[in-house]
Amino acid sequence: MTHVRYDILRMVRNRAFLALTLALPLVLFLSVASGQRHATHDGVGFPLYFMTAMAxxxxxxxxxxxxxxxxxxxxxxxxxxxRITPLRIRADFAAKVLTAYLLALPTLALLYLAGAALGVHLGATQWLKLTGLLLVGLVPLVVLGLALGYLLPVDALTPALGGIVVLLALLGGVYGFQLATSGPMFDVMKALPSYWLVQAGKAAIAGGGWPAEAWIVVAAWTIVLIPVAAVVYRRSTSRI
Amino acid sequence: MTQSNDHTGGIVLTSLSKSYGSVRAVRSIDLQIAPGETVALLGPNGAGKTTTIDMVLGLTRPDSGSISLFGMTPAQAVAAGAVGGMLQTGSPLDHMKVRELVSLMASYYPHPLDVGDALRRTGAAEFAGQWTTKLSGGQAQRVRFAAALVGDADLLLLDEPTAGIDVEGRREFWQAMRAVAGRGKTVVFATHYLEEADAFADRIVLMSHGRIVADGPATEIKARAAARTIRGTLPGADLAGLVALPGVAAADRHGDTIILSCSDSDAALRPLLGAFPEIRDIEVGGGSLEEAFLELTAADKLDPEVVR
Structure with missing residues (x-):
């Protein structure tokens, strides 16, 4: 428990990081969506689409x-x-997963508030469904963060994390447009968790939730990445 | 020392080897350390001390050989909280205060020391409220010491704990260590300071080029280290011939003066007079500890059978 507590405290104390992480998507959302309150995109209102995308x-x-x-x-x-203390890999991973979600939740909450302010109307179950799908769809990203953190040197990590998120965002349709709606490129997009994350807004409105394909993509990424993270964790004890 | 043959009681390293590429860092060492012993791993840089400690801590996997810590593998011993370590590197975690970091380390162990107690003993109490990123080198070293100590583990491994610390800091460090070792802990520390090994350890294990070249009580190693030096005047000396004499470890020349570093000066002296009758002004004396240390670790010249 002490481990979790200090992990959270260390994250919160990193003020500049915290502020940027929370503010950046919010600012992007407000600046783009406020001019297109009445537009529609991909079958739903643009503010809802872009709120989900920026979330x-x-x-x-x-x-x-x-x-x-x-x-x-x-x-x-x-x-x-x-690593020479009795701290177990599970406890360490659990703490990192918890801090990851603790930061994700206020990010989502801020975007929801901003979305509501720009006229996004969802029922309580729809908000819950949206949130639930987003939290599940983020699991592979959490594990990817762990794996990269234990794998890459620190100076390579910042561009790697940034690049991967931007790439996943671009292919997932986060930036307000989709690169493809059919063909091989679309197949690649549909194999990424980010695509299904963006689709969560639409799924929540339709009420049907994700198709089976989405669950398979998210589960497959998670199942592949967890052992990778465990292996790089164990190897990461060499002198740097 | 009744437990030194008890394979479950202490640390047992058997034929332990580790190479990094073509560098053979540790070459098949065997070592047994009984519970409660304080042992110095003494040797110059590159002797294999850090690699040995890393393997005992489970941070580095040996290429071959085995390690038993109280009958457990390193991973099991670490998981049981039986091991505390002070590594050569490691800047304390950022966004934390000193007391918080030491509390965090304590929280991992089943029976830790009181955090305040650990901070006081290591001299870290006076800056316990400081951010870890604002510490001087000496302060950071004390924090690492406190982190190693606070788990109250049965085995403490310290890798050159006083490297880069001034004389005063070193003295304080060993004072604190003495109090810990007095409580029945097994302590193994690496150092390249002979005085430190001599002053603090019950037993010195001398390493050079990945091998153990001497192992014994500190007094014995010191006696051996006080190897004899023969000096004499011998113009145009044949150094190769001198080195070939029994009991001579190395030969050196300064002008007409020759200096023979000996593992056995008595054995060297008799044939020396016969083989080089023109030698004069002969003096036999004890070398300095540092000279002897260098002599003992010049492994290529040493016959392991003799030194052990």
Missing amino acids: VYGAMFAVISPGARIARDRASGWTRQM
Whole structure:
């Protein structure tokens, strides 16, 4: 418990990081969506689409960010000091997952408030369904953050995390347009969790939830990434 | 020392080896350390001390050989909280205060020391409220010491704990260590300061080029280290011939003066007079500890059978 508490405290104390993570998607949403309150996109109102997209964008950054903290701790050499204590891999991963979601939740909440202010109307179950799908769809991103944090040196990590999120966002349709709606490119997009994250808004409105394909994509990414994260965790004890 | 043959009691390293590429960092070492012993791993940089400690801590996987810590593997011993370590590197985690970091480390262990107690003993109490990123090198070293100590583990491994610390800081460090070792802990520390090993350890394990070249009580190693030096005047000396004499470890020349570093000066002296009758002004003396240390770790010249 102490481990979790200090992990959260260390994240919260990193003020500049916290402010940027929370503010960036919010500012993007307000500046783009306020001029297109009455437009529609991909079958739903643009504010809802873009609110979901920016929530996904912000939350992806939030949940992948523990990777940066992990890489910094490794670079400092203290990770090796932790590794010779009885701290278990599960407890360490659990703490990182918890901090990831603790940062994602206010990111979502701020976007929801901004969306409501621009006229997004959803029923209580729709809000809940949207949130639930987003939290589930973020799981592979959380694990990816862990794996990269234990794998990459700290100076490579910032561009790697940023680049991956931007790429996933672009292919997932986060920026307000889709690169393709059919063909091989569309197949690639549909194989990414970010695509289904963006689709969560539409799914929540339609009431039907995700298609089976979405659940399979999210589960497959998670199942592949967890052992990768465990292996790089165990290997990350060499002297840096 | 009754427990030194008890394979479950302490630390047992068997034929332990580790290479990094073509560098053979540790070459098949065997070592047994009984519970409660304080042992110095003494040797110059590159002797294999850090690699050995990393393997005992489970941070580095040996290429071959085995490690038993109180009958457990390193991973099991670490998981049981039986091991505390102070590594050479490691800046304390950022966005934390010193007391918080030491509390965090304590929280991982089943029976930790009181955090305030650990901070006081290591001299870290006076800056316990400081952010970890604002510490001096000496302060950070104390924090690492407190982090190693606070778990109250049975085995403490310290990798060059006083590297980069001034004389006063070193003295304070060993004072604090003495109090810990007095409580029945097994302590293994690496150092390249002979005085430190001599002053603090019950037993010195001398490493050089990845091998153990001497192992014994500190007094014995010191006696051996006080190897004899033979000096004499011998113009145009044949150094190769001198080195070939029994008991001579190395030969050196300064002008007409020759200096023979000996593992056994008595054995060297008799044939020396016969083989080089023109030698004069002969003096036999004890070398300095540092000289002897260098001598003992010049492994290529040493016959392991003799030194052990």
